[in-house]
Amino acid sequence: MVDIPYEGIPGIPPAEVPDVELYHPRSWWTRYVFSQDAKVIAIQYSLTATAIGLVALVLSWLMRLQLGFPGTFSFIDANQYLQFITMHGMIMVIYLLTALFLGGFGNYLIPLMVGARDMVFPYVNMLSYWVYLLAVLVLASTFFVPGGPTGAGWTLYPPQAILSGTPGQDWGIILMMSSLILFIIGFTMGGLNYVVTVLQARTRGMTLMRLPLTVWGIFTATVMALLAFPALFVASVMLLLDRLLGTSFFMPSLVEMGTLSKYGGGSPLLFQHLFWFFGHPEVYIVALPAFGIVSDLISTHARKNIFGYRMMVWAIVAIGALSFIVWAHHMYVSGMFPQFGYFFATTTLIIAIPTAIKVYNWVLTLWRGDIHLTVPMLFALGFIITFVNGGLTGLFLGNVVVDVPLSDTMFVVAHFHMVMGVAPIMVVLGAIYHWYPKVTGRMLNEALGKFHFWVTFLGAYLIFFPMHYLGLLGVPRRYFELGDATFIPSSAHSLNAFISVVALTVGFSQMVFLFNLAWSLFKGEASGGNPWRATTLEWQTPETPPGHGNWGKELPVVYRWAYDYSVPGAAEDFIPQNQPPRATQLIQGAAS
């Protein structure tokens, strides 16, 4: 903390390019609807994702009603049950989590955290949202078409996805494919923006190794998504051609409802390889932004720098790279060449090492911290527990021979809900409590927040932890009714009923959260610009909520990494990234 003039500090190059020319909205329509401001687009993305996410939540209630109390609800039949699970899964994974983390948090936080005025291609960014909205509307329309949405399961495996034994074979599957194709087009426009903005629009002094981990997580996830989504894109197009034009990319000679079909020569396994070449990176496309965000939540609310920042960055990059060579661990019992098992089990378990490092570094950040048990911190702690639990059960399913008895059982359902459902949603919720003051200028109500946290965290754990044991027992997934099976004791049915009751409770507690979001917008306590006393740039904007162009007249200049909390000798327990060294106040006598 020596007083030196900042012009001479390495890492702060002079401004080489002039400040950007922003597009300035002239009317209400271009300001709030067809807006090119990343912050408005972020809110549009978030609200749309939340709206369709609520549909997925209601679908999960209907599924749990059926599973917990089979035969009680005559308005749910076997076809509808399959449609519910399919739409729930697809919405949660793609239209909610992917869109919210990248389109929502990415759009809001990237320009602010790297010190840019906006995304580099604002018009394309706006287009990205409108195409996404169209994809969501096409998806939602399948509830109203003849035959209803597809019931092929979110994995959409052919041949059954496009044959007549599966609900939604007429319209549902065609619109599902169309919606996915639109989503990928929309995402690509947004994704290119995020990547180029992080690489090209960082402010002076913001080196890559000074980026907050939030940006590292979203950036790496976006690069992965740009590489992985094309596989889903081609799979969707090919399946659509099989369905509409009678091609046979994925269709061998087969019998459809008792008669020989016109198909022949295709490979169902080819679809699975394409799907999971996308599908496994997709898990990390959701997880990496969560990893990044939770690192920043923990560091800020424990008032301590994130432990092992460089290792954390390399772990994110390593996980991102490795996740492209593990996809076939979803296919151990698919009938693929059995010798693949050795390779994919090994790569899958190797991923556990960088992932474990991240977990160690999160808990080591807490060590000798000054832990403020705020609502965002509680959600971060809840994330660690659910993520560690879900990650460890991944070691069962990734280890090829252990997967054989467990695959296609409720163990798998419990595992992926814990690791890529509950854990990332803990981060989403924590992040909303954390950044809501920046977006609105008001704090969310803390008492309601704590109630929301405890019901959500303990409830979700009570839903998914015991569910593993149903899978261990052998209860299969995607079953409308278990029926008579001698190996399933009646106590398993009681457990199912218990899980359903808890699931409904957790679901309704989200209404408290929605109420809090709406109520605090008008009645919440005013937050000021930096209520958490955080170091990163988004908290240092001249206005809160940040105005158009984010930074007023001058872009900020960055002098330090994102984690200068509790620096010895400094008067405050945080030093913002844009605070020049000479401006750092020293405690009397502590200077060195």
Add this chain to the structure above:
Amino acid sequence: MAVALILLLVAIGSVLFHLYSPWWWTPIATNWAYIDHTINITFWITGFVFVAVIAFMAYCVFRFHHKEGRRADYNPENKRLEWWLSVGTGVGVAAMLAPGLVVWHQFVTVPADATEVEVMGQQWQWSFRLPGKDGQLGTSDVRNIASDNPMGLNHDDQHAQDDVVIENGDLHLQVGKPVKVLLRSVDVLHDFYVPEFRAKMDMVPGMVTYFWITPIRTGTFDVLCAELCGAAHYQMRAKVIVDEEREYHAWLEQQKTFAELSPAKAVVKATFQSGGN
């Protein structure tokens, strides 16, 4: 400190649930106890890590939660600690992976003396086929399927004539005899799943997949479909009965062969018709 206590209780509760849960795997009926052992090793290692991480976290929350005047340490990294933790994790991963791969090798290496049986899936029922006196299964083709040839056997294949075909019946296996289960589907994906066997594999139209088992105890077991196959997926059931040698042969005697079930002329006609479609 309530929060720390609740976090700790989550970890302890999970362990107690694991130890006292009434829901546990079914009593095994095949040679694949190795798989159960590997699962147990994995439970021990992951359980230890789970409790250690959560307990450490709970301790930190208890010991370092905010009080007036507390200030956090400034401690950017600790290379030695990070490397030790990485190496330790690597050792734990290897301890789970190594037995897993050894057992996988056994799983995909079918013993030479295994006899073959075939299971065929279609929406939404199971059919079974056993080799006849010649000990060999005949070839099949989905295009041969007709009302009197539901498994689509090739009529001009001599090996097919004496194959035992079981429609709408149960499969019997002989205890103690290794068997290679050949799996085939004529329409969509299915998965031949008997929880007590531990082994399972998808059935894919256009391919023949397999697993092998040696039944180690007699009994009657439920067959379920474990790969989503359409509207009545959950109703696709059958039974497998593992018999002693004498009962097994008594049962086998009563079954009909392909030649008995579908006389040659009728099949030729049916093939011609379906070929014309």
